[in-house]
Amino acid sequence: MAKYKLKEGVTLSPFGEDSLLTNKNLTDGIAEYLISVGRASEEHFDISEEGFPPAPPEPVVDTIPPVVDGEENTITAVVNDNISTPEGKLKKEKQKVSETSTDTPAPPEPVVDTIPPVVD
Amino acid sequence: MALSYNKVDIRGVAFKDVMGEILFTNNTLEEGLVTFAEDVKANTVFTDTAHVIALQQYISGAPTANGTIGVNDYLVTPKKFLAYDVFNMDALRTGRFNRDMKPGAWNMTSTEFEATVLNGIAPYVSIAAEQAFWNGATTATKAAVAALTPGTPNTSVGTAEQVYVAAAPTNLLDGVVTKMIYDAQNSVVGSRTKVEGTTITASNIFTEYGKLYTGAPSVVLHNKIEKAFIYAPYSHLAMINQYNTANTYKSDVFVVDMVAGTYYFQGLPIKFVPLPENCMILAVKSSIIWVTDLTDDLNYIQIEKLQNNADDMFYKFVFLLESHVRNAKFQTLYLG
Numbered sequence: 001m002a003k004y005k006l007k008e009g010v011t012l013s014p015f016g017e018d019s020l021l022t023n024k025n026l027t028d029g030i031a032e033y034l035i036s037v038g039r040a041s042e043e044h045f046d047i048s049e050e051g052f053p054p055a056p057p058e059p060v061v062d063t064i065p066p067v068v069d070g071e072e073n074t075i076t077a078v079v080n081d082n083i084s085t086p087e088g089k090l091k092k093e094k095q096k097v098s099e100t101s102t103d104t105p106a107p108p109e110p111v112v113d114t115i116p117p118v119v120d
Numbered sequence: 121m122a123l124s125y126n127k128v129d130i131r132g133v134a135f136k137d138v139m140g141e142i143l144f145t146n147n148t149l150e151e152g153l154v155t156f157a158e159d160v161k162a163n164t165v166f167t168d169t170a171h172v173i174a175l176q177q178y179i180s181g182a183p184t185a186n187g188t189i190g191v192n193d194y195l196v197t198p199k200k201f202l203a204y205d206v207f208n209m210d211a212l213r214t215g216r217f218n219r220d221m222k223p224g225a226w227n228m229t230s231t232e233f234e235a236t237v238l239n240g241i242a243p244y245v246s247i248a249a250e251q252a253f254w255n256g257a258t259t260a261t262k263a264a265v266a267a268l269t270p271g272t273p274n275t276s277v278g279t280a281e282q283v284y285v286a287a288a289p290t291n292l293l294d295g296v297v298t299k300m301i302y303d304a305q306n307s308v309v310g311s312r313t314k315v316e317g318t319t320i321t322a323s324n325i326f327t328e329y330g331k332l333y334t335g336a337p338s339v340v341l342h343n344k345i346e347k348a349f350i351y352a353p354y355s356h357l358a359m360i361n362q363y364n365t366a367n368t369y370k371s372d373v374f375v376v377d378m379v380a381g382t383y384y385f386q387g388l389p390i391k392f393v394p395l396p397e398n399c400m401i402l403a404v405k406s407s408i409i410w411v412t413d414l415t416d417d418l419n420y421i422q423i424e425k426l427q428n429n430a431d432d433m434f435y436k437f438v439f440l441l442e443s444h445v446r447n448a449k450f451q452t453l454y455l456g
Contacts (some may be wrong), residue, residue, distance in 0.1 A: 012285075012287070013287070014283055014287055015283075015284050015287055015288075015396035015397050015398060015399065016353065016396050016397035016398075018251065018255055018288075018289050018394075018396065019284070019287035019288060019289070019396055019397075020286045020287055020289075021286065023187075023288065025262070025266075025286045026286075027266070027286070029270065029279065029282070030286060031282050033279045033280070033283055034283065036321060037280075037456070038317060038319065039319065071362075107385070
C-alpha cells in the first residue's frame, strides 16, 4: 500500500522537462527522495499513513487484435458466453426466459456450484 | 493528413527565408562529441578488456599463474526508427508556395516548399535521435531498475539514479545515462563510477563540478592518450556564465572563451548535450559509442506520392540507433 500519491493534476519533472513522474511510476521511495532534496514538497502529495490501494493496471493495448469488419459481433458474442459472474449468469437466464416464455414464466434455475465466488 | 499550414493568401511578395523553430543542430553528431560506429546493421560484438596483473617474486622453476585476462563481449543490435507523415500540396495552392508551381491544375508541386519546409524536418529528426541517444529508457529497463534496492555503494543503484530511470522518457533504447546505471544485457547494475549529486544552481555549480572531478578515476584524469570530456546539460552554459560573472575577481572560475564558445573545468573541456538536469558525465570520447548503420541516414528524407491515383504525399526517414558505453567503470556519472 503506497503512502504517497500525487494530488489530482500534479506531475513532477525532477530531471528537467523530459522527465515525468505521475502516480503510475511513483513509489514511496521516490516521493521521499524528492521531498528530501527539495524537488517536491508534501503539498504535492496526498499522504496516507494506512496507505493507498495500488493504481489499477493500465490495459495492455498492444495485445488486442484489431477489429476487422464483420468480426465485431463475433467478439461480443464470445464475451457474453464467457460471463461467469452471478450477475452475468442471471442476465443470461432472464434473456432466455423472455425469449421462450408463453403464459407462465419458467422458474429460475438454481445457482449451481460451478459459479466462482465474487472476489473483491 | 498532418500538414498544419496557417496560411495567408498571397497578394504581394513573400520574405525569402522560411525560418525553422530549431536554431541549433545535433551537436553530438555535428561536432563529433562521441565515437560513431557505423555500418552496424545487427548483432555486432563490442569487446572491452580489463586485465588484472599480479607481480610476484621471480623463481627459476615453474611459476604459479596469477592475474586475470579479462575480456567482455557486448552484443549490440541497433533499434530501427522511422519518422513518417503524409501531406497534400493542394493545401499550398493559395499561399506563398504557389509561386513556383508550374502552370496547369495538375501541377501542385512547390520546390520552395520541399526545399524550405520539408528539408527543415531533418534537424527535428536528428535532434530526436540525439535526445534518445542520451536520455531515455526502455519499459523493460524501467521495470528492472524500479525493482532494485537503492544503496550508497557503487555496486548499488543510487536513489537519484532510480528516480531518474523511473522519470526518464520511455524509448526503444536505453540512453547513455541509463546504460551507465543499468547493464540490461547482463541484468546487473552498471559498473560506472557513481557520484551522488544535488540540485545544481548558478551558485553551487563550481562545487558540484568539483565533486564530479574528484570522484572520477585517476587513470581517466591522467590519461595522456585521450583527454576526458565533461558532458553536461544545455542549462549549464547559462549557469556557468552566471557563476563566472558573480565571481569575476576570484580564481576558482570556469575557463571560458566566449568568442570560441569553449568551456573548461580544471582543464577538461565541457560539452553541452541533451542530458537531463542535475546530471553530468566525465568520460573519454572513445567510450561513448553512437551505434548506427549510417549517420547520413539522418539527413536523407524520402518524399514520394502515396499512390498514383491520388495527390497525397509522404515523407519518411529511416535510421538505426543504439547507445553503448565501453569500459563503464572508468566513466563517471554524477546524478542528483
